[in-house]
Amino acid sequence: xxxxxxxxESLATLVGVVLKVAQMHGSSVALSDLEQLLxxxxxxxxxxxxxxxxxxxPGNYALKDGFLVPKASDHLPSNDFNLRQRxxxxxxxxxxxxxxxxxxxxxLTIAVSGSTSYRAASPGDDVDLxxxxxxxxxWLFLAKALLLTRASRVxxxxxxxxxxxxxxxxxxxxxxxxxxxxxxxxxDALVAEVLFGGEQYASLLDSxxxxxxxxPRLHDGASxxxxxxxxxxxxxxxxxxxxxxxxxxxxxxxxRAKARFHNHILAREGKGLSTFYAxxxxxxxxxxxxxxxxxxxxxxxxxxxLKDLRKNSSTVKR
Numbered sequence: 490x491x492x493x494x495x496x497x498e499s500l501a502t503l504v505g506v507v508l509k510v511a512q513m514h515g516s517s518v519a520l521s522d523l524e525q526l527l528x529x530x531x532x533x534x535x536x537x538x539x540x541x542x543x544x545x546x547p548g549n550y551a552l553k554d555g556f557l558v559p560k561a562s563d564h565l566p567s568n569d570f571n572l573r574q575r576x577x578x579x580x581x582x583x584x585x586x587x588x589x590x591x592x593x594x595x596x597l598t599i600a601v602s603g604s605t606s607y608r609a610a611s612p613g614d615d616v617d618l619x620x621x622x623x624x625x626x627x628w629l630f631l632a633k634a635l636l637l638t639r640a641s642r643v644x645x646x647x648x649x650x651x652x653x654x655x656x657x658x659x660x661x662x663x664x665x666x667x668x669x670x671x672x673x674x675x676x677d678a679l680v681a682e683v684l685f686g687g688e689q690y691a692s693l694l695d696s697x698x699x700x701x702x703x704x705p706r707l708h709d710g711a712s713x714x715x716x717x718x719x720x721x722x723x724x725x726x727x728x729x730x731x732x733x734x735x736x737x738x739x740x741x742x743x744x745r746a747k748a749r750f751h752n753h754i755l756a757r758e759g760k761g762l763s764t765f766y767a768x769x770x771x772x773x774x775x776x777x778x779x780x781x782x783x784x785x786x787x788x789x790x791x792x793x794x795l796k797d798l799r800k801n802s803s804t805v806k807r
Contacts, residue, residue, distance in 0.1 A: 500539045502794035503527055508550050508557060509787050513780065516609050517558040517569050525706045526676070528795065576610040580649050581682055583641070584616050587651055588684040590637050595622045595630035597659055598686035598693075603652075606682045615652040619681055621689065625725040627658045627772055628736035635740075657773040659689075666697040672788040673781075675700035679707040703791060734771065741769045748776075 507526060511518045520533045527536070537552060550557045556570065581601055588599045603617030604610045622630045631653060638651040657665065666678070679700060683690050694700070694711055701708040725733070748767040755763045765778040 499794045500527070500531065500535060502790055504536055504539060504557075506787055506790050506794075510784060511557070512550075512559070513784065514604065514609060514611075516573060516611075517556045519570060520555050520557070523557070525710070526704055527706070529705050573609045573611065576612060576614070576649075577605045577608045580605040580610050580614070580616040581684075583648050583651060584618060584682075585684055587618070587634065587637055587641070591630070591634050593685065595626040595633075596685060597621045597623060598690045599684050600690060601682040601684065602655065602677055606677075606680045610649075615650050615654075617652050617654045619655045620653065620657075621662045621686070621693075622656070622658050623725065624658045624660050624772075625730045625733050627656055627774070628733045628740060629729060631656055631774060632736050632740055652776075653774070654776045655774075657775070661770075661772040662693060663696065666693045669699040671785060672703045672791040673785045675703045676707070676788075679704060679711045703795065737769075737771050741774075744774070745769060 503526070504523065507518060507523055520536055523536060524531060524533055533555075550559060558569070584599075584601045584605075588596075591599075598619075598621040600606075600619045601616065602619040604614045605616055620630065620634075634653055638653070641648060642650060675697075678694065678697065681690070694708075744767055748765065752764045755761070762780040762783065763778060765776050765781075768775040768777060
């Protein structure tokens, strides 16, 4: 695919973005996984060549046994990779328990996101969940799920904690996915591990064709698990709407207060990247950490690099 220095530089920028992200998590990157994030036609050899000849890539990673691995690491890259895979699989089992326990009265889609969906979970990572509910029932679902996650922590203290990090109702999700939200949002959405409501999630991805501009291979290969599907959509009753709004006022106020309290502690401990903002509305709840904001800034470099690669590819063809 690559044929000149401009193409090499653009590829180096894309690889550099992934390595910066991996560096924030302290993890290695398999060339085979990295290849899936790059334009169609890019090979592992292209990546290896760009890594070897261009100084633009981060200098604290080395190419070893099919992995890009931190130079300071004493572990074999395959061992680190396999360990994170095992933690991710264990986290998915925890999420499956909640998905079954919470039922499908309000839920349309339940999926695992974050480091677990990337198969890069460390021992201390939370199990992040992305959930879509029927309209006007999100806070009913959240209240039930919060009680179950608390019970899980009491009964099985060795389990990874579950974090309900991104919830929204169907109408909010439809609006969210229909517009370009950037490369980080696209990658998170395309690698989410769907546990429930695969058809509903597939329809969201179908409405987000813009994601293919960032990650064509991931978009083309994105698969959702059909599994159990929700019952036919029914309008929320007047009682459900009232209860949902009441929980938004009460539980939502508690969540905002708890977020301020935790942020105060995290800031005092010097953990600035772990501080977060709780975006709360009647139809959504999303936690956005300072680390996530930083990741979005890193991913912003993908758009111009992809544009240069496409331009270079068109020039070569002519």
